[in-house]
Amino acid sequence: MAVKPFLKSAWYSAWLGWKIETNWTDPLTFAGYYLLRPFAGLLIVGFIFLIGSFAAGNMSTQYFTYLFLGQISFIYVSQITMVTGSLIHEERSKYETLRSLYVTPASLRPYLLGRALSAAFASTVSMLLTLLLGTFVFSYALGIRLEIDLLKVNYPALGLSVLLGIASLISLGFLLSGINLLSTKLQFTLSEYVSGIFFLLGDVIFPPSMLPGPLNLLSSALPITYYIRAVRASVLSGVWDAILPNMAMLLLLAIIITVAGLLGFGAAEKRAKRLGILDRKSEY
Amino acid sequence: MSNPAGAFQINVRAAIARARVRIKGTLHDPVWLIAETIIPIFSIGGYVLLYRALGAPASYTGFVIIGGAMIAFWMNMLWHMAAQFYWEKEVGNLEMYLVAPISRMAILLGMALGSAITMGLRVFGILLFGTILFGVSLSIGDPIALLLIFTLTLASLYSLGILFSSLYLLWGREAWKMNELMQEPIYFLSGFYFQVRGNVVVPLAMQFAAALIPMTFGLEGMRRILVFGEGLQSVAFDIVALAVFSVVLFFLARMMLSYMENLAKKEGRLTLRWQ
Numbered sequence: 212m213a214v215k216p217f218l219k220s221a222w223y224s225a226w227l228g229w230k231i232e233t234n235w236t237d238p239l240t241f242a243g244y245y246l247l248r249p250f251a252g253l254l255i256v257g258f259i260f261l262i263g264s265f266a267a268g269n270m271s272t273q274y275f276t277y278l279f280l281g282q283i284s285f286i287y288v289s290q291i292t293m294v295t296g297s298l299i300h301e302e303r304s305k306y307e308t309l310r311s312l313y314v315t316p317a318s319l320r321p322y323l324l325g326r327a328l329s330a331a332f333a334s335t336v337s338m339l340l341t342l343l344l345g346t347f348v349f350s351y352a353l354g355i356r357l358e359i360d361l362l363k364v365n366y367p368a369l370g371l372s373v374l375l376g377i378a379s380l381i382s383l384g385f386l387l388s389g390i391n392l393l394s395t396k397l398q399f400t401l402s403e404y405v406s407g408i409f410f411l412l413g414d415v416i417f418p419p420s421m422l423p424g425p426l427n428l429l430s431s432a433l434p435i436t437y438y439i440r441a442v443r444a445s446v447l448s449g450v451w452d453a454i455l456p457n458m459a460m461l462l463l464l465a466i467i468i469t470v471a472g473l474l475g476f477g478a479a480e481k482r483a484k485r486l487g488i489l490d491r492k493s494e495y
Numbered sequence: 496m497s498n499p500a501g502a503f504q505i506n507v508r509a510a511i512a513r514a515r516v517r518i519k520g521t522l523h524d525p526v527w528l529i530a531e532t533i534i535p536i537f538s539i540g541g542y543v544l545l546y547r548a549l550g551a552p553a554s555y556t557g558f559v560i561i562g563g564a565m566i567a568f569w570m571n572m573l574w575h576m577a578a579q580f581y582w583e584k585e586v587g588n589l590e591m592y593l594v595a596p597i598s599r600m601a602i603l604l605g606m607a608l609g610s611a612i613t614m615g616l617r618v619f620g621i622l623l624f625g626t627i628l629f630g631v632s633l634s635i636g637d638p639i640a641l642l643l644i645f646t647l648t649l650a651s652l653y654s655l656g657i658l659f660s661s662l663y664l665l666w667g668r669e670a671w672k673m674n675e676l677m678q679e680p681i682y683f684l685s686g687f688y689f690q691v692r693g694n695v696v697v698p699l700a701m702q703f704a705a706a707l708i709p710m711t712f713g714l715e716g717m718r719r720i721l722v723f724g725e726g727l728q729s730v731a732f733d734i735v736a737l738a739v740f741s742v743v744l745f746f747l748a749r750m751m752l753s754y755m756e757n758l759a760k761k762e763g764r765l766t767l768r769w770q
Contacts, residue, residue: 235668248675248676252679255682256545258683258696262689262697263545265696304586400531403570404530407535408534411540412537492586
């Protein structure tokens, strides 16, 4: 497929995705919805930190800043996987439009890309709102000092790290969609599982050195780990020497996962078509 | 139906039939069942290791294992109970339920029964793997108290599920988004990963808000029995609260179901798809 029509289809799919995600309510309720879940996630780790530190008799604001940034960065992971992990099911069972999409000249790929891009945009809204409210609640209401100097933040590196992270997550979304083409069981849980695994292994709220050997090794092979580290390095030190090694690994793994995502989705699509299960539905 | 005994019998049969569909649909693929049990351990592990990184006492990791296991029931209530009428509407089964000579409650109770059985297996697996993997010691100090707390937690939870399911007779995506909003915010408020009641770190207003959610009492009771080895006396308050929640929510659910069905019929939205 030529690049221009592909991008045009992706753009319209992104627009459609945005409409589906937003037109069920007014802008204020929408903002509340996009704030409440990630903010509650931040409150969970924040309160575990407070309760655990209180019990241990030791409160490290440095550690709090580490997990605050990890949790905020993780919003992209949970929201993009949530959308891409259920998209095939939504089209197949909820709106029954998978067949119609499949027979269009553009087919599924630009559609998936567009929907994932709109999820990335919505995640940005969520992330910014959570960052603002989280900073206010923890710094001012609960009195935990965030050790972030806004003048030291390397903004270009931060932007680039986020973009590479989003690219990895969108590619992963192709793999998740491939799995859903072959299964009718995982639509509600796949994204929870994937984000659960990344939450454990991705250097989000505790250092992976705490993990047993093989899991620690697996952690160092995940793009999410380097995405979160690159974001932290950009915000906390702002020095390219600290950012570049993480960003280079993130770039390399983003390329690998993009290839794997496209090949994996293609293979799943072929298999689903061969088995005649492309539009299979099941209810129980 | 003029014969009350006959009506009761047919409703029991409908509930059992609906439960069988749920059980067979869930258990017919053992690989999937194993995956559903093992994979949630990953996200539970994140919170366990956070407590360890902070140097918190070992009992705190027990809270996480219990909370993480009970999330399976909460999710089940939200997506396979509350939202189920939405799916039935989308695939065209809802009309069949409505024209059949059975009560809607029988269908929903059947779903609840089937879910309780299949989720029970999963929750047991999560508790087993979680305790072995993270070296957490849970002990059943008082099995009767545990059974009471567990049964009443499920009764109140699934009554809440029936109550929420009535919303789907009228709404589509709005109710769907509400379901999504009842995940992390409820995990936080109910204290799935930490004690809420009597915790000096948790603000009083939050403790009061948590008392409006039945799961808070279920989790608190289970923690007291499984982590601290306490007995019936120390969880009596939780048992009473859960019993009250179960009765009130069940009757409220019945009323709401009937009210929302009538309203949806009046507004012509009962079988409206793709909302």
